[in-house]
Amino acid sequence: MNQPCNSMEPRVMDDDMLKLAVGDQGPQEEAGQLAKQEGILFKDVLSLQLDFRNILRIDNLWQFENLRKLQLDNNIIEKIEGLENLAHLVWLGSSDSHASASQVAGITDLSFNNIETIEGLDTLVNLEDLSLFNNRISKIDSLDALVKLQVLSLGNNRIDNMMNIIYLRRFKCLRTLSLSRNPISEAEDYKMFICAYLPDLMYLDYRRIDDHTKKLAEAKHQYSIDELKHQENLMQAQLEDEQAQREELEKHKTAFVEHLNGSFLFDSMYAEDSEGNNLSYLPGVGELLETYKDKFVIICVNIFEYGLKQQEKRKTELDTFSECVREAIQENQEQGKRKIAKFEEKHLSSLSAIREELELPNIEKMILECSADISELFDALMTLEMQLVEQLEETINMFERNIVDMVGLFIENVQSLMAQCRDLENHHHEKLLEISISTLEKIVEGDLDEDLPNDLRALFVDKDTIVNAVGASHDIHLLKIDNREDELVTRINSWCTRLIDRIHKDEIMRNRKRVKEINQYIDHMQSELDNLECGDILD
Amino acid sequence: MEVLREKVEEEEEAEREEAAEWAEWARMEKMMRPVEVRKEEITLKQETLRDLEKKLSEIQITVSAELPAFTKDTIDISKLPISYKTNTPKEEHLLQVADNFSRQYSHLCPDRVPLFLHPLNECEVPKFVSTTLRPTLMPYPELYNWDSCAQFVSDFLTMVPLPDPLKPPSHLYSSTTVLKYQKGNCFDFSTLLCSMLIGSGYDAYCVNGYGSLDLCHMDLTREVCPLTVKPKETIKKEEKVLPKKYTIKPPRDLCSRFEQEQEVKKQQEIRAQEKKRLREEEERLMEAEKAKPDALHGLRVHSWVLVLSGKREVPENFFIDPFTGHSYSTQDEHFLGIESLWNHKNYWINMQDCWNCCKDLIFDLGDPVRWEYMLLGTDKSQLSLTEEDDSGINDEDDVENLGKEDEDKSFDMPHSWVEQIEISPEGTNILEIKEWYQNREDMLELKHINKTTDLKTDYFKPGHPQALRVHSYKSMQPEMDRVIEFYETARVDGLMKREETPRTMTEYYQGRPDFLSYRHASFGPRVKKLTLSSAESNPRPIVKITERFFRNPAKPAEEDVAERVFLVAEERIQLRYHCREDHITASKREFLRRTEVDSKGNKIIMTPDMCISFEVEPMEHTKKLLYQYEAMMHLKREEKLSRHQVWESELEVLEILKLREEEEAAHTLTISIYDTKRNEKSKEYREAMERMMHEEHLRQVETQLDYLAPFLAQLPPGEKLTCWQAVRLKDECLSDFKQRLINKANLIQARFEKETQELQKKQQWYQENQVTLTPEDEDLYLSYCSQAMFRIRILEQRLNRHKELAPLKYLALEEKLYKDPRLGELQKIFA
Secondary structure (H helix, E strand, O other), X not given: OOOHHHHOOOEEOOHHHHHHHHHHHOOOHHHHHHHHHHOOOHHXXXXXXXXXXXXXXXXXXXXXXXXXXXXXXXXXXOOOOOOOOOOOOEEEEEEEEEEEOOOOOEEEEEEEEEOOOOOOOOXXXXXXXXXXXXXXXXXXXOOXXXXXXXXXXXXXXXXXXXXXXXXXXXXXXXXXXEOOOOHHHHOOOHHHHHHHHOOOOOEEOOEEOOHHHHHHHHHHOHHHHHHHHHHHHHHHHHHHHHHHHHHHHHHHHHOOOOOOOOOHHHHHHHHOOHHHHHHOOOOOHHHHHHHHHHHHHHHHHHHHHHHHHHHHHHXXXXXXXXXXXXXXXXXXXXXXXXXXXHHHHHHHHHHHHHHHOOOHHHHHHHHHHHHHHHHHHHHHHHHHHHHHHHHXXXXXXXXXXXXXXXXXXXXXXXXXXXXXXXXXXXXXXXXXXXXXXXXXXXXXXXXXXXXXXXXXXXXXXXXXXXXXXXXXXXXXXXXHHHHHHHHHHHXXXXXXXXXXXXXXXXXXXXXHHHHHHHHHHHHHHHHHHHHHHHHHXXX | OHHHHHHHHHHHHHHHHHHHHHHHHHHHHHHHHHHHOOOOOOOOOHHHHHHHHHHHHHOOOOOOOOOOOOOHHHOOOOOOOHHHHOOOHHHHHHHHHHHHXXXXXXXXXXXXXXXXXXXXXXXXXXXXXXXXXXXXXXXXXXXXXHHXXXXXXXXXXXXXXXXXXXXOOOEOOOHHHHHHHOEEOHHHHHHHHHHHHHHOOOEEEEEEEEEOHHHHHOOOOOOOOHHHOOOOOOOOOOOOOOOOOOOOOOOOOOOOHHHHHHHXXXXXXXXXXXXXXXXXXXXXXXXXXXXXXXXXXXXXEEXXXXXXXXXXXXXXXXXXXXXXXXXXXXXXOOEEEEEEEEXXXXXXXXXXXXXXXXXXXXXXXXXXXXXXXXXXXXXXXXOOHHHHHHHHHOOOOOHHHOOXXXXXXXXXXXXXXXXXXXOOOOOOOOOEEEEEXXXXXXXXXXXXXXXXXXXXXXXXXXXXXXXXXXXXXXXXXXXXXXXXXXXXXXXXXOEEEEXXXXXXXXXXXXXXXXXXXXXXXXXXXXXXXXXXXXXXXXXXXXXXXXXXXXXXXXXXXXXXXXXXXXXXXXXEEEEEEOOOOOOOOXXXXXXXXXXXXXXXXXXXXXXXXXXXXXOOOOOOHHHOHHHHHHHHHHHHHHHHHHHHHHHHHHHHHHHHHHHXXXXXXXXXXXXXXXXXXXXXXXXXXXXXXXXXXXXXXXXXXXXXXXXXXXXXXXXXXXXXXXXXXXXXXXXXHHHHHHHHHHHHHHHHHHHHHHHHHHHHHHHXXXXXXXXXXOHHHHHHHHHHHHHHHHHHHHHHHHHHHHHHHXXXXXXXXXXXXXXXXXXXXXXXHHO
């Protein structure tokens, strides 16, 4: 291979080099003159070509935020790096350094370089065309982020495993692939395999794949592909299931009643409660526990359902509110637009009248009239805006009151339900204590018939011990209930506060923006008029 | 009455003058009135009043100096048919009957005025009034109902007062004459209206009676102006949308309620005063307008139409005043009395007292006590209530029977002498013409020509080669007012409509990938070119192009141009961008192209003042001269394209006009592919098919041609052939065939020889006369030679071919004969 750059010293990608390249590749002729006059910012550059420059390392590209096309072919780059900021890249090429090349986002040409692994492309989500021709790549991976990839050129590399092809199945847009002059392309089955596993591919190694080949390939590899597909489908289904579950849980979380639609809370009460678990082996406690659990779960489910209902209510409330606010703003904007349109119509005609007027005093009079019009428009628009602000404030306050009331009611009701839980727990505790004491008495009297587990028997030493044990279990249970309640209350309160804050903030932002817009417009109109004045005086 | 009649003579003159004055005054009044409408319960709003004033001022009232006269002198009677000029014997008889009836009547009721029975017609021939009625059903559906008929009569005819307001006229003209001259008195009016109503099935009668002054003079000053009667407004039910919970409250009303109340009070006071003033005014007017007591009240003769209930679902008897076309109840106080009434079948005299106008009259014409009929045997049934009167019929003294005993009771009214009444639309102005088409190849469906504006509008069905939908124009010349609508889905460029005026062209688009929705170009006056050669391509200079675009959702609003204006002459380009959803202002940009040279003589490429922009959200990159320069260059290119587009559009219009003209000239028809008679292609195809079938058939016939038939015919039919017969048959057949082949060969040979001889002869002749031949003759000879050579060659070929084929054919026949089942004996021999 003819490689004239080999003889040159490796060079560094520094500012001078980039500036030179940008200047050379920028606009030409008249536009070029202008560009030179003003200077070109790196971030305005859309396409950059840095080929045959003997670059060893990609560097200093972070300023090129809006780059769409990058060509780094025919250098001696060994590693893909420093491309993280080029998120708009559509085309990347870095072929031919010595053995491998790569192309980055949008278009990236990294062909003819010395790249060994594909890496550093994770941020280039817009990349459509990647060329890594003539590099030293042996494995296709780390391309997961490039969902829009359409053209991939990996010819003349060291890819030797057919399984790399399966990796390419995830790129739904991939239509053109080049893998010639790789070890795998020597394989007998190479073409058929690719056609079978990448059925959407249109071009392989610069040639169109005809339908006949596709059919043949499909027939040949049908069995394994079907299996692959089945697996993929299974995976997909599983993913979807998980997704659905997550969504469900998320929904419950927004209602602040997650995990209350079952025995989760009850189970968690006993999860860390060894005494309680031990005590459940006491005669009669099993049944007691059973009924206790049933009742407890019923209350939990009540809370859960109530929570969902309340969530629904809050949501409709919020929706109504947002809709009304949106309508109000829309209506207000329409009014403003109408006012402006009316003004502009008048303003234009008076401007042209001024231009045609010859008498200076008349001109002055007309200009005065015009500025009066402008300030009138300003007043009108500002009045509109003030009106809207007042109206919205009132509405927002009303909404705030309502939503706070709603949240308050919800908390109250949940608390009363939780109190029922506590009552149940207390009741259970009393019963358990009774049984424990009677059991203790029996043990002391020695007429206990049943065998008790050793752990349990250890508790029945004396009355204090057993009472303490039962008490500890009771405390843990109460703590769990309290925690759950606290969590719910805190979360809903913070949600409420955040929501209201956000609404207020949004409204303030909106107001600021509108006022700024009006001012800007009025300033523009006024300055236009002033310019006219100056122009006339000059004339 | 007697006393009054004496007065009549003296008062008549005065009366006529008065009437004229009245009419005059009434008209004046009518014009002055709009501001002070009386009798108006509906309070009129200001704008309705203004509207009304306008409407009324549009009404032009020409006050003719003299009252329109309608006398027989003005009527051309020369062209009238014979029935107008003479009476048939039956009519004569009828007149005698009528005279007799009249004599008896005047004898019995000496204090009543003579009957109006047979006035003279326009030809001075007495005609009985019933025969003057000519029941006619008009061919116009609009004239089927009584109200439209009455309105027509009142609108179409001009009213002429009676020559003597106290007597029925001496003449009664036929309705045809009345219609022709569009004038008539009340009798003419009611005769025409009655004819029409009877024709359309009403039970209508002409009435000779007495009317009020207003009625007789068609004085409507005391009527409510019809224009002030508002049509009932349909009350729209506004569906009140329930206000949502968080709907914003309307801005606070900052007006003082106290002030408002005071204002309302003040307004009320003013209104009350106004009302009072109006009322006083009204009263004053009422006073002034109140009909002066008419000295001739109750004596003024009038004629109107009575419609009885029963037919055509008329629920109640009513009168129609033919002058105005209004209907009145039979109780109306304008109608003061009835002398007699008639329809086309009979004549009735009112025997009831009219002291209380017509209010007490009972219109039961079958009741002979109240209504004396002239002819018996009409379809009016006798009242069942008056059963006892039947006995009275025979009473000689009774009025009902006067003069009837000796008459033929079944005498019926002769047919009307009047010609068919026709209302022709002749003389009306054609306002518009609509022509419907079908099966046209240019898909023209409807052509609408408005005669007043001269605007022609063509409507097309889908499928025109230029996708035309509607084409409206005044002239087929280009660059004139014109609107062309297209089926935009059939066009590549999505053009919906193109409007043209001499100086502008506006196009509307839809569904374009570049979101263009509107393009407006205005042209300047054409510049005269010195070079006359390029006369066809001298487009008008474009002054301004305005283009509007729909919102392109793929672009952010501040980069999506909503409107761009190319001011070509000023080298100015204005851009207006779309408004962002949460904004009320839109960005604007204006480019001014000034190719100037700075102080040092360098060309200025771009300066900041060449681009004035207003940005709602200022952006950094747009501030750059480079950006602006590129944008301007881009717009320059776009401008060029737009100008080209406009130019192309103009060309297209020319093309369309040319095509339309051609189509109009050719007007070819489309022919359905199922129309096998007219569709050329399918006809050809069908004919080809038929030809093929025919050939196929011929071939079949040939194959079925029985070569044995002539020989078999010699033998007795139905018998089986013997072996000997079969052999003989075969031989005969073969020898016959051989003979045929030889004959054919001979024939060809003979023709060949003949041709050759002729050629030789000709050649000989040529060689002899070669020197004297003209070039034409020589040409003739040469062409003859070549043709003759051709014929000879062909004959030669045919002969050779025949020689070749003859033995084969012979063998083939022999083979066939062997296999023929009828000659089965043969096979046995050879088998």
